[in-house]
Each structure stands twice: as C-alpha cells, then as structure tokens.
Amino acid sequence: MNAYGTGHLYGPARFEKAARVELAKPQLRENLRHATHTIRDRREEVVDEVPDWEQLRESGQAIKARVARQLPELLERFEAAAVEAGATVHWARDADEACRIVTGLVKDTGASEAVKIKSMTTQEINLNEALESAGIDAYETDLAELIVQLAEDKPSHILVPAIHYNREEIRDIFRQRMPGAADTLSDAPEELAEAARTHLRRRFLSARVAISGANFAVADTGTLVVVESEGNGRMCLTLPETLISVVGIDKLVPSFADLEVFLQLLPRSSTGERMNPYTSMWTGVTPGDGPQRTHIVLLDNGRSATLSDPVGRQALSCIRCSACLNVCPVYERAGGHAYGSVYPGPIGAIISPQLTGVGENASLPYASTLCGACNDVCPVKIDIADVLVHLRGRAVDAKRDTLSAERIAMRLLSWIMSDPRRYGRALRAARRGTAPLAALLGGRRTVRHLPWPLSAWTSSRDAPLPAAESFQEWWQRTRAEREQAQRGNPSKGETS
Amino acid sequence: MNAREEVLARLRSALGDGPAEVAVPRAYRRTGTCDPDRLAELLADRLVDYRAGVHWSSQDGLAETLSALLPAEGPLVVPPDVPDRWLAAYDGQVLVDSDDAPLGTGTLDGAASVLTGCATAIAQTGTLVLDGGTAQGRRLLTLIPDHHVCVVPVTDIVDTVPEGLQRLAPTRPLTLISGPSATSDIELSRVEGVHGPRRLDVVLVR
Numbered sequence: 001m002n003a004y005g006t007g008h009l010y011g012p013a014r015f016e017k018a019a020r021v022e023l024a025k026p027q028l029r030e031n032l033r034h035a036t037h038t039i040r041d042r043r044e045e046v047v048d049e050v051p052d053w054e055q056l057r058e059s060g061q062a063i064k065a066r067v068a069r070q071l072p073e074l075l076e077r078f079e080a081a082a083v084e085a086g087a088t089v090h091w092a093r094d095a096d097e098a099c100r101i102v103t104g105l106v107k108d109t110g111a112s113e114a115v116k117i118k119s120m121t122t123q124e125i126n127l128n129e130a131l132e133s134a135g136i137d138a139y140e141t142d143l144a145e146l147i148v149q150l151a152e153d154k155p156s157h158i159l160v161p162a163i164h165y166n167r168e169e170i171r172d173i174f175r176q177r178m179p180g181a182a183d184t185l186s187d188a189p190e191e192l193a194e195a196a197r198t199h200l201r202r203r204f205l206s207a208r209v210a211i212s213g214a215n216f217a218v219a220d221t222g223t224l225v226v227v228e229s230e231g232n233g234r235m236c237l238t239l240p241e242t243l244i245s246v247v248g249i250d251k252l253v254p255s256f257a258d259l260e261v262f263l264q265l266l267p268r269s270s271t272g273e274r275m276n277p278y279t280s281m282w283t284g285v286t287p288g289d290g291p292q293r294t295h296i297v298l299l300d301n302g303r304s305a306t307l308s309d310p311v312g313r314q315a316l317s318c319i320r321c322s323a324c325l326n327v328c329p330v331y332e333r334a335g336g337h338a339y340g341s342v343y344p345g346p347i348g349a350i351i352s353p354q355l356t357g358v359g360e361n362a363s364l365p366y367a368s369t370l371c372g373a374c375n376d377v378c379p380v381k382i383d384i385a386d387v388l389v390h391l392r393g394r395a396v397d398a399k400r401d402t403l404s405a406e407r408i409a410m411r412l413l414s415w416i417m418s419d420p421r422r423y424g425r426a427l428r429a430a431r432r433g434t435a436p437l438a439a440l441l442g443g444r445r446t447v448r449h450l451p452w453p454l455s456a457w458t459s460s461r462d463a464p465l466p467a468a469e470s471f472q473e474w475w476q477r478t479r480a481e482r483e484q485a486q487r488g489n490p491s492k493g494e495t496s
Numbered sequence: 497m498n499a500r501e502e503v504l505a506r507l508r509s510a511l512g513d514g515p516a517e518v519a520v521p522r523a524y525r526r527t528g529t530c531d532p533d534r535l536a537e538l539l540a541d542r543l544v545d546y547r548a549g550v551h552w553s554s555q556d557g558l559a560e561t562l563s564a565l566l567p568a569e570g571p572l573v574v575p576p577d578v579p580d581r582w583l584a585a586y587d588g589q590v591l592v593d594s595d596d597a598p599l600g601t602g603t604l605d606g607a608a609s610v611l612t613g614c615a616t617a618i619a620q621t622g623t624l625v626l627d628g629g630t631a632q633g634r635r636l637l638t639l640i641p642d643h644h645v646c647v648v649p650v651t652d653i654v655d656t657v658p659e660g661l662q663r664l665a666p667t668r669p670l671t672l673i674s675g676p677s678a679t680s681d682i683e684l685s686r687v688e689g690v691h692g693p694r695r696l697d698v699v700l701v702r
C-alpha cells in the first residue's frame with residue numbers, strides 16, 4: 001500500500017482547463033517566451049563548451065540510480081554522520097508532519113519570525129501557511145520568492161518562481177507592497193535588486209532562525225549543500241543561531257566526491273552559468289562559525305510511493321535544474337500555474353502524479369506533446385517522455401472500468417511511442433490525415449480529434465496539429481547540416 | 497511505528513522488485529588539460545566574465561597592490577591570521593576578527609571591505625573556494641561587507657571542479673564563490689549585486 005504525498009501538489013482544475021485560462025493571458029505568454037528563450041540560449045552556450053558533458057550526464061544518471069536502489073541504507077548513513085557532526089535529524093512521513101516539526105522547532109527558540117532560503121520542498125509542503133497559522137512570520141529572501149510572496153501569488157517555475165512577471169510588473173509589486181519602497185523606483189533590474197537588498201538587510205542581520213532546503217545531502221559525511229546566486233542563502237545559512245533544513249529524501253548523493261559531477265551539471269543546466277555565484281556546504285555544527293543549532297527534517301511525502309514504480313522512480317533523480325521547463329513548448333505557452341502543483345513543466349508532469357498518486361493528478365501526464373526536448377536537456381538523463389507515456393497508462397488503469405477503450409488505445413500508443421520508427425510512421429500518417437483539416441482551420445493549430453491510433457490523445461483533450469515536421473524529423477534533417485558546419489568550423493569554447 | 501521506521505519500511509518495500517546493481521561510469525575529465533602556466537589566465541578570464549575585478553601582483557608588490565585596491569579610510573575587516581606583510585602598505589583602519597573578540601554583524605555591515613585568502617581556486621569555472629582555513633576566517637566575514645578582496649597565489653589554482661573538490665575536507669564549512677553576488681530572477685537576465693558583496697576583487701600572485 002503506497003503512502004502518497006500531500007501539500008501543494010495539485011490544483012483545483014484539470015491541466016487542460018487551467019491551461020486554457022492561462023493561455024488567454026497574452027502578457028504572461030510574452031513574459032514566459034522571453035524568459036525561457038533567454039535562458040535556453042545561455043544554457044546551450046555553456047553546455048557546448050564542456051567536452052565531457054555526455055560523460056557527466058551518464059555519471060549523474062548512474063549515481064542517482066544507485067541512490068534510489070540504496071536509499072534506505074544511504075539515509076541511515078546520512079543520519080548517523082549528520083548526528084555525529086552535531087545536527088539533529090527528524091523524519092516526516094508527509095507534508096503535515098514536516099510542517100508540525102518545523103513549526104515546533106521555531107517555537108522552541110522563542111522566535112516569532114524566520115528568514116527563508118528559496119526551497120521548492122518547503123513550498124511543496126505549504127510551510128509558510130503552516131507557520132503563519134502558528135503565528136510565525138516567514139520571510140522569503142530569494143528575490144523571485146520575495147516577489148511571489150509580496151504579490152500573494154504562487155511560484156510558477158522551480159528555479160525562478162516569479163518568471164511569469166516582467167520587470168514593469170515587478171516594479172509595480174515592489175512599489176505597492178514592499179515596505180519602504182520608493183514611489184520613484186524604476187524597472188531597471190539593478191534598481192529592483194538594490195531595493196530587495198535594502199528591504200531585507202536588517203532582517204538578515206537580526207534573524208534568529210532560518211529555514212532552508214538543500215540541493216544535495218551527502219550520505220557519507222552528513223553534509224548539506226545549497227546552491228544559490230544572490231547571497232541570501234549564505235545570509236540565512238550563516239547568521240542565525242538556529243538553522244532548520246527540510247530535505248526531500250531524494251536529495252541524497254553517496255559521497256562528497258559525487259558532488260564533482262552535480263556541481264558541474266547543475267549550474268550550467270539551470271542558470272546557464274559555468275558556476276553559480278555561491279555554493280555553501282555545511283556539516284552539522286562548526287563551533288564559532290554559523291548556526292550553533294542545526295536541524296534536518298527528512299521528508300518522504302510520496303517519494304517512497306514514487307520509488308515503488310520501476311519505470312517512474314527515475315523521476316527521483318531530478319536535481320531541479322529546470323532545464324526541461326525552459327525547453328518545453330507546453331510550459332512556454334501554459335505557464336507554471338496551469339499544472340496546479342508547485343512542480344510544473346515536464347518534471348512536474350511526471351513527479352506530481354507520482355507523489356500524489358496518479359488518480360489525484362490524472363491530467364498531468366497529458367500536459368506534454370512528447371516532443372522529447374526535455375529528455376535531450378535533462379542533466380541526469382531522465383527519460384521524461386517514457387515516464388509520461390507510462391503514467392498515461394497508469395492514469396487510464398486507475399479508471400479501468402469506465403474507460404477500457406481508452407486504456408487499450410493507450411497501451412497501443414505506448415507501444416507506438418516506445419519505438420522512434422513506429423512513432424515517426426504514426427505521426428506521418430496523422431499528418432496526412434489532418435492535412436485537409438489544417439487547410440480548413442487556417443491559423444488554428446489545434447484539433448479536437450486526431451485520426452486513429454493517435455486518437456487516444458484527443459479523446460479527452462485538444463491536440464496540436466502534427467507539426468509539418470516532427471522534432472525527430474527535424475533533428476535527422478539538420479543533424480547532417482550541423483555536423484558539416486562543425487567540421488568546417490574549429491570548435492569554440494574551452495580555451496584549455 | 498515512528499516516522500523514521502515507517503519511512504524506511506516504505507522505502508524497503510518500494511524496492512521489493514530488487515532493482516539491479518548500478519555501475520557508475522566515470523569517463524568524465526577528472527584532471528584538466530590546461531597548461532599549468534596558463535591556469536591563472538584561464539581563471540582570470542572566467543572571473544572577468546562574471547564581473548569580478550582581476551589584478552596581477554608579484555610577491556614583493558603585493559602590499560602595494562592591496563593598498564591601492566582597498567578603501568583609503570577603511571574600515572577594513574581581516575581574519576586573525578592574515579599575514580602582516582599583506583597590510584604593510586595600508587594606512588586605513590583595520591578591524592581584526594578573532595575568537596576572543598568576534599566582530600558583530602553591525603560592525604561588519606559598516607565595514608568598507610574585507611580581505612582574505614582562499615583554500616583553492618578552480619580555473620574552469622572561475623571559482624574561489626573558502627574553507628575557513630588560513631587567512632579566511634568565519635563565513636560571515638566575506639559575506640556582510642560590500643567589497644571582498646581575495647588573494648590567490650597562482651600555485652593554489654587547479655583546472656577542474658573535481659580537482660578543486662579533492663583538495664577539500666568535506667566537514668569544514670565550505671563556500672564556493674564565483675563572481676560577485678548576482679541574480680537571474682528578473683526576466684532571467686543576470687544582474688550583479690544583491691545580498692552578498694557587490695564587488696569582488698581577486699589578486700593573483702605569481
């Protein structure tokens with residue numbers, strides 16, 4: 001019997017309904033298009049200069065697969081090492097339990113406020129709301145989280161939770177809602193960053209409790225790692241007396257040396273930097289330096305249920321870089337809120353339904369065109385498309401009795417998609433089938449019914465018309481051109 | 497069952513299918529291919545790319561180089577074990593942090609600059625690594641003042657991330673610094689200067 005996760009993992013509406021609402025916001029789409037394309041290009045540039053990128057991905061994938069396989073032992077090892085180094089380790093079965101533990105710990109210090117480092121895990125468990133109802137003010141200190149918190153909004157991206165706002169909108173939020181912000185504040189990013197700095201400075205210097213997540217937890221040493229840019233993380237990790245870190249049990253790596261792989265994969269994939277400005281690593285308590293009380297809350301919240309699916313468990317390898325969001329045509333158009341969960345985009349479409357049980361999130365595995373762009377960028381080589389198709393099958397199985405026809409179609413679809421050639425053939429057939437439709441629809445590129453067997457898609461959703469050229473066909477066609485261009489062009493990049 | 501036992505039991509049962517052993521390939525580059533004489537230039541190039549100031553100095557000229565970089569009046573914050581010769585040419589006010597008389601956050605906030613060394617530097621990524629060892633001090637020293645000056649002997653530079661991490665003791669408090677504080681949170685464009693030091697000057701000593 002699986003124990004599923006609770007918290008901010010699903011929304012009130014099915015994906016396709018929520019997406020339709022979001023699609024009607026042109027400014028949102030423009031903001032997302034601009035931001036995701038900026039970051040995509042930057043990522044590509046810094047990935048291209050790494051000659052051993054593929055080898056790093058392969059190691060990252062294998063290390064994480066090994067972690068999944070040894071998760072119980074590694075967690076015990078992590079706990080022992082962290083306790084030995086002076087940390088206190090707590091375990092939480094689900095979101096509510098984690099919130100209770102953290103709230104209790106903050107109360108024990110006598111503090112009525114806490115500063116927070118950006119952490120998707122604490123968003124997942126709705127920690128801010130829990131703290132608030134216990135009379136504790138939680139202040140987000142990451143710029144994007146601060147924007148979202150001031151706007152009383154929800155995150156829409158796992159790296160940049162405020163990605164759906166442009167600079168003018170951010171300026172307006174600051175002017176209206178940030179205490180002390182000048183009416184003359186401009187929309188220059190430098191000025192907005194400066195305003196956040198001034199706003200949070202005193203809070204950092206007087207904070208007694210900080211709450212963080214962690215990007216990695218090292219089993220051998222009990223070390224936690226936080227990767228960040230602004231220095232708000234360092235402030236929270238260094239200045240307060242008490243530090244509480246909420247860590248998903250999927251964040252483990254076996255040894256300190258394994259970080260050499262992930263610290264190369266993560267920054268280039270997420271912010272498109274060779275290295276993010278600041279990475280902090282700490283182990284328990286260091287006398288005289290930093291918080292003298294450190295707590296670690298190890299969180300399950302549906303991760304064990306995810307682990308129980310031999311195909312789906314690879315989603316636990318995710319290092320939350322957000323590269324898959326940034327290349328996803330569905331995310332780019334629908335935006336993060338449409339997914340209902342704190343985890344949007346391709347990773348959200350495979351992790352949220354597994355954390356909550358597929359029945360609770362049955363529409364998310366369909367929030368994809370299966371174009372495969374996410375697979376290509378994932379630094380730990382998660383086969384997102386494969387897991388999506390697998391989960392579609394499970395979503396249909398969950399409704400077995402009422403929808404057996406769709407289940408059969410879905411099995412067929414999964415069979416078609418498991419082989420690139422079969423998939424290509426089916427897509428070409430569909431394109432032929434819809435060519436007259438495309439002419440009729442004019443500019444509209446979605447259709448409510450695709451020809452069989454791809455009709456399995458459209459029986460409960462609109463599908464985009466098959467592109468004139470599929471991604472795979474485009475890849476085949478342009479690969480030859482690119483290879484030729486590369487041969488003629490001495491490789492740029494590494495100067496070493 | 498308490499939460500710990502229950503989570504562990506859930507995980508063990510989730511692995512009931514007995515997934516196969518996984519071998520971890522390590523075909524990526526562990527050591528760099530950069531000519532050791534060029535490592536400092538590569539590091540400098542990466543640092544400049546992220547808007548850090550880069551300054552070259554000889555051993556003998558270090559005191560002069562530093563005093564030209566540091567604010568004339570101060571106050572300048574230093575860890576207790578910073579070498580005297582670094583400050584030989586500096587006339588401004590110097591605040592020394594120590595175990596017996598740790599500097600308060602207010603004092604640090606009012607300081608103009610902080611001067612430290614580092615444990616190692618990684619050329620490929622333009623990264624300085626601080627581990628609280630010699631001439632580095634507590635983590636907050638390099639965080640609160642708005643200007644950080646870091647001295648890096650070229651002999652301490654390594655090429656790759658794996659080489660850098662190999663030099664570290666995992667259980668020390670570690671800070672990897674790659675350029676001044678920055679954010680990409682506004683339209684995913686990088687802007688330098690948020691909460692950490694907004695100016696980072698690196699002095700490469702050869």
Ligand code: SF4
Nearest residue numbers: 318319321322324378
């Ligand atoms: S699934 Fe892969 S690409 Fe997407 S966020 Fe996770 S690690 Fe990054």
